[in-house]
Amino acid sequence: MRIYQVVVLAVVLGTAAPIALHHQEHGVLNPHQMGLAFFLWLNAIIAFWEICLFFRIDLIEEQYAEFKEAYRGRELDRVKDFFSSKVALGGILSLTTWAEIWSSYAVFDESYADRKSYGFFIDVGNGFSTLVPSLVCTYGMTFHVLPPRAFGILTILLCYQMWYGTLVYFGSFLKNRRYRGHRLSNLALFVGLSNGIWFTFPLWGMWAAIRLIYDNGYAVFLTG
Numbered sequence: 001m002r003i004y005q006v007v008v009l010a011v012v013l014g015t016a017a018p019i020a021l022h023h024q025e026h027g028v029l030n031p032h033q034m035g036l037a038f039f040l041w042l043n044a045i046i047a048f049w050e051i052c053l054f055f056r057i058d059l060i061e062e063q064y065a066e067f068k069e070a071y072r073g074r075e076l077d078r079v080k081d082f083f084s085s086k087v088a089l090g091g092i093l094s095l096t097t098w099a100e101i102w103s104s105y106a107v108f109d110e111s112y113a114d115r116k117s118y119g120f121f122i123d124v125g126n127g128f129s130t131l132v133p134s135l136v137c138t139y140g141m142t143f144h145v146l147p148p149r150a151f152g153i154l155t156i157l158l159c160y161q162m163w164y165g166t167l168v169y170f171g172s173f174l175k176n177r178r179y180r181g182h183r184l185s186n187l188a189l190f191v192g193l194s195n196g197i198w199f200t201f202p203l204w205g206m207w208a209a210i211r212l213i214y215d216n217g218y219a220v221f222l223t224g
Contacts, residue, residue, distance in 0.1 A: 004083040006092055007045075014041040022142040028224040032208050033141045039201035043162065044134040049098045050127025056099035057115050063103035064113035075107040076186045108191055109178050118172050122165045133158045137205075141221045152212030159205035166198040 001009075018037040023029055053060065071078040082104045091097045106112040111119030137155050140146060146154065173179070179187055211220040 001087060001089075001092075002083070003085050003087055003097075006087060007083070010045060011038075011042060014045070018138050018142060021139070022221070025142050026222055028222060030221050030223060032204070033221045035201070036141065036205055036208060037138055039197070039205070040134045040138040042197070044131055044138070047127040047131035047134060049101055050123045051131070052095040052098040053102045053112065053120065054124040054127065055095050056102075057113075057120070059096065059099050060103045060106065061113050061115075063100060064106040064110070067103055067107050068110075071107055076183075076189070078104045078107050108187065109173060111172075111178070119169055122169055126162065126165060130158060130162065141218070144218055148212045148215065148217050151218075152209040155212065156206050156209035159202035159209065162198055163202035163206070166195050166202075170195050170199075 015034075015038045018041070019029070019034050022033050022037075067078050082100055087097055102112045109119060111117035112123070114120060133154060136145065137151075137158060140151050140154075144151070173191065179191075208220050212218065
């Protein structure tokens, strides 16, 4: 399989599973549950990649040194080459396989090939601290594993952390002018779109969490 096929399949199946279970359990297709199931599962995937960033930073630094010269002026091609590359079944869960996404991203923002940077640590921190809570929240909307107010507090903490981290990262990207030398269209696609998801969806999650706390119930996820 190619990398992009693995990613698409993982996102689609990982989103469909909690939506189907929610419909089976409660008989509704709820837009808030569906939207947040997509985002939280996506964040769980990214969290795994961020753990790869921590454990494979040496490799990422080596790959980046090669990529920044080979792809100078055509950085988006590096991303295309990575996602169109083939991966064996045994490599799908390999840390080394997914490390390359960071050496590819680093041609847009070199902080991901610098273990001393804020970008490196905010994403590594996100990986280790949000993987399990993201999975708990994905399925907790359906199976009510916590009292609604406790679940709301967990959700608002998780979403605020991701939202705040995204704001600070984007501010750092602009302040350090890491956009210099890159096409606006490439930045909008690869930096703007990815960070835009982590700006908007956590706001949605915080709104739902506030409803959970004030309602002291799961009604926000139970209407069609």
